[in-house]
Amino acid sequence: MLNDLLTTIIQSDELRLFGIKVINSNDFITMILRFTINLVMLVTIVRYLYYPQTLRKDYLFTFLLIGLLIFFMCFLLASVKLQLGFALGLFAVFGIIRYRTNPIPIKEMTYLFLVITVSVINAISSKKVSYAELLFANAAILISTFILERLMMLRHLSHRVVIYERIDLIKPSKRAELIADLQDRTGLEIKRVEIGKVDFLKDIAWITIHFMNDTSKGIPSTNEQGNKFDDDED
Numbered sequence: 001m002l003n004d005l006l007t008t009i010i011q012s013d014e015l016r017l018f019g020i021k022v023i024n025s026n027d028f029i030t031m032i033l034r035f036t037i038n039l040v041m042l043v044t045i046v047r048y049l050y051y052p053q054t055l056r057k058d059y060l061f062t063f064l065l066i067g068l069l070i071f072f073m074c075f076l077l078a079s080v081k082l083q084l085g086f087a088l089g090l091f092a093v094f095g096i097i098r099y100r101t102n103p104i105p106i107k108e109m110t111y112l113f114l115v116i117t118v119s120v121i122n123a124i125s126s127k128k129v130s131y132a133e134l135l136f137a138n139a140a141i142l143i144s145t146f147i148l149e150r151l152m153m154l155r156h157l158s159h160r161v162v163i164y165e166r167i168d169l170i171k172p173s174k175r176a177e178l179i180a181d182l183q184d185r186t187g188l189e190i191k192r193v194e195i196g197k198v199d200f201l202k203d204i205a206w207i208t209i210h211f212m213n214d215t216s217k218g219i220p221s222t223n224e225q226g227n228k229f230d231d232d233e234d
Contacts, residue, residue: 054107
């Protein structure tokens with residue numbers, strides 16, 4: 001049955017509709033092979049490397065969909081001789097993406113570049129690049145990401161802004177007591193704090209806390225209202 005299907009596809013090479021080929025067997029089979037490689041890479045990176053560490057379902061959807069769109073855009077437009085310029089243009093466009101309310105965190109931006117890079121490589125690598133070289137490049141990217149994400153989970157200093165009501169503790173002389181109170185409330189290993197805006201009418205202050213973040217523990221980034229904070233590396 002498979003042989004009959006391939007024979008039918010090959011025989012259909014000369015069929016045209018309004019001057020355009022109905023199917024180009026070589027390009028079609030190439031697209032399926034490259035799409036399969038790209039899909040496996042995207043699912044592995046986004047679902048099994050990124051998602052378990054962050055539990056961000058919104059970015060899971062975004063990365064997978066952008067990866068698939070980039071692949072088809074690059075593959076179908078590769079013959080227009082825009083290969084290098086088109087790829088660099090995609091990096092420029094997606095590299096400056098910032099949502100109006102929430103800018104993309106550094107780690108998510110890195111994964112976005114990774115998804116775009118993998119999709120571009122799998123889509124527009126020339127015919128001079130063998131499938132062995134293509135698979136090796138994908139495997140190298142995947143292994144490198146795995147090592148950095150899972151095997152080199154280093155502690156880093158992150159920061160978060162909190163609204164604090166005990167403004168009697170914001171005095172420099174009570175800094176140790178302030179840190180102790182914040183550590184007791186948040187359960188975080190706070191290294192230093194910075195006093196921001198202070199509202200004496202409401203008796204509240206905006207305080208930036210700098211704390212040790214162990215990526216292996218998956219510390220959630222939410223406040224009491226469930227609003228997400230982006231932990232930035234200092």
